[in-house]
Amino acid sequence: MENKIRVLIAKAGLDGHDRGAKVIAAALRDAGMEIIYTGLRQTPEMIVEAAIQEDVDVIGISILSGAHMTILPKILNLMKERGLDDVLLTGGGIIPEEDIEKLKKLGVGELFTPGAPTYEIADYIKQWCKDHPRY
Secondary structure (H helix, E strand, C coil): CCCCCEEEEEEECCCCCCHHHHHHHHHHHHCCCEEEECCCCECHHHHHHHHHHHCCCEEEEEECCCCHHHHHHHHHHHHHHCCCCCCEEEEEECCCHHHHHHHHHHCCCCEECCCCCHHHHHHHHHHHHHHCCCC
């Protein structure tokens, strides 16, 4: 039996809008992934700790607040400190293209903006996990 891809979906910071995160969580679940949804107002520390506790393959961050250039690098640094080098950090939200490129250079995976087809997100995660087996 093949292990399901485990994805942690989190809303970081003070952003209180979670409809998009819930849509993505449902789409990834429907694509055969196991979803852990942390809910609203998570700190980077809470997100990384939950990822460790849940032994996830992917951390998906939904961010609409404009704090992506602070929050995503902080999560990435905490992941490195805690040895999560084999976990994908991806996400989406309202993120300008120039910031997406900067974040990807730091080591963040693909970032999706509003209107991205959910199958593209699922396909990206499946391909990344296939290309980066953890076990």
